[in-house]
Amino acid sequence: MRLGLFMGALLVFPFLASPYWLNLANQIAIATIGALGLNILVGYTGQVSLGQGAFMAVGAYTSALLTLRLGLPWGVSIVAACFATAAVGVFFGLPSLRLKGLYLAISTLAAQEIVEWVVTHWTALTGGVEAVVVPAPRLFGQRLNTDFGFYWLGIVLAGGTALFTANLFRSRIGRSFVAVRDQDIAASVIGVNVFGTKLLAFATSSFFVGLAGALTAYYRNIISWERFTFETSILYLAMIIVGGLGTIRGSLFGAALITLLPAMIGRVGQELQGSAPAIAALLPSVQQAVFGIVIILFLVFEPEGLSKLWRNVKDYFYVWPFAYRRGEGR
């Protein structure tokens, strides 16, 4: 029922919304896919990655260049980009066979810097620091890179990713991801192949991160390396922290909040442009400060993120007017 309402709202939304909101919805759809991918690795498998931006770059550049240079149809090149990113993800996941925790995090930081360097310096392939123009994707004769057209592609793929992730963690493979996160030694004792599982987690995660990167390329028509820096990695980590580590709903909430927050502040800025330009000029700093403060506040006060807040609210109404459910200790 609730799911039906949500789906209905999603179907009606593009016919009512202005292009501004459609654009934001599309950004959220892409961010949700990326955040789900990152959450598979960080939230469910417990391997901290600071290389999200790099993996998205691999997805974006692979899909764009396959279409541009080899003339592959966009659908094929997106799928190819996902697999390419999965392969790169496994490669940079190899240190996880030897390293844990913060050492692994630092090695993914190096991966980020190395990929960024390759993108900006392998000029013959990627065009270096110049932007790459991506041909418009078409489906049934319609251009898909308009806000309206892309919306359908975005929600179908985001929904598919969410569905896949939800089912993945009902399966043996997904459970073994969680087992590795919670206690790797215990996991290996009960017969989970820890190394294989970690690499598989890197591959699965990077697959969707690559998808998010490829979609960014097709939605924007133009890609440049600046869209895939360490800042991007931070942005996505913030999404899953704020949303809730290891939850699907959290990936969506986090993606929405982290996308909407700067957009809303920017909108306030436009309103103020006329009346108070001095305050409007400060807004980029305000955006950055709010971003940092939101992360810190969530970590200090609600480490389980928005998805926990959502559950709290739901529980509150469920048991109202009682303080807690019957049979549930305090």
Added chain:
Amino acid sequence: MDQFLQLTVAGLGTGMIYALAAVGFVVIYKASDVINFAQGDLLLFGTYLVFFFLVQVGLPWTAGVLLTMLVAAAIGLAVERTVLRPLIGEPIISMIMVTIGLSSVLRAVVHGIWGPQPRTFPPFLPEGQVMLGSAVVSADRLVAIPLALALLGGLALFFRRTRSGIAMRAIADDQQAALSMGISIPRVFATAWALAAVTAAIGGIMLGNIVGVTPNVAQIGLRVFPVVILGGLDSIRGAVVGGAIIGLLEFYAGGYIGHGLNLIVPYVVLIVVLMVRPYGLFGREIIERV
């Protein structure tokens, strides 16, 4: 040969600034197991604070530098008390993200107050070029080397001779034993942050002198990682040696090979060290193996 000498001096000069940034990082990691992604922004704060005191207030530079160090220490204490203390014992991802959030806030504050345009303050490192044999090297980098070494030496003395320095080492060694000897862990964590902020501020002052007062100063924050991994995450000596090696490598790679290779060599070293010897040159070999 001349080129070699020039690159060596420039590399060592840069390396010593890396070392100053890395030492603060190591002090925090040693005491409290937190890896601090905001180290570059602490440097940035130092640069702008000294700019504020020297240019906007107009103090003589001794007073300006002292005040900067004082304010930096206060910032370090405040950060530890408000942001880090509630998270003691949380998982690594929380620690990483909280310092990243902190870095975002610090950068926003600097950006909001002083804006993006580059500034300069009156240099107190000597300017101009110095002839070293037949090689031309810039004087500020040449002077930066002994200056940084003296500071780092002072820090080493602090750890060996003073009460709070020894308390810090005791906590790094064994928290429970240190607790039972009556050492206050929160106080030591606070000292560590204050100390890190002060060394970062000094690094920021020197960097501001060499490259100017710009928001780019904060980029050094990520450069610290190759340095501390190479030297060993919990070793001060490692930070100095690591800083020197990474600084030299950057300039040799940039000078002899080019192609922007100086940007990437530190990270390649980082990966190699992590795979071969994760505890670095001087770190303690207690890294958790998988």
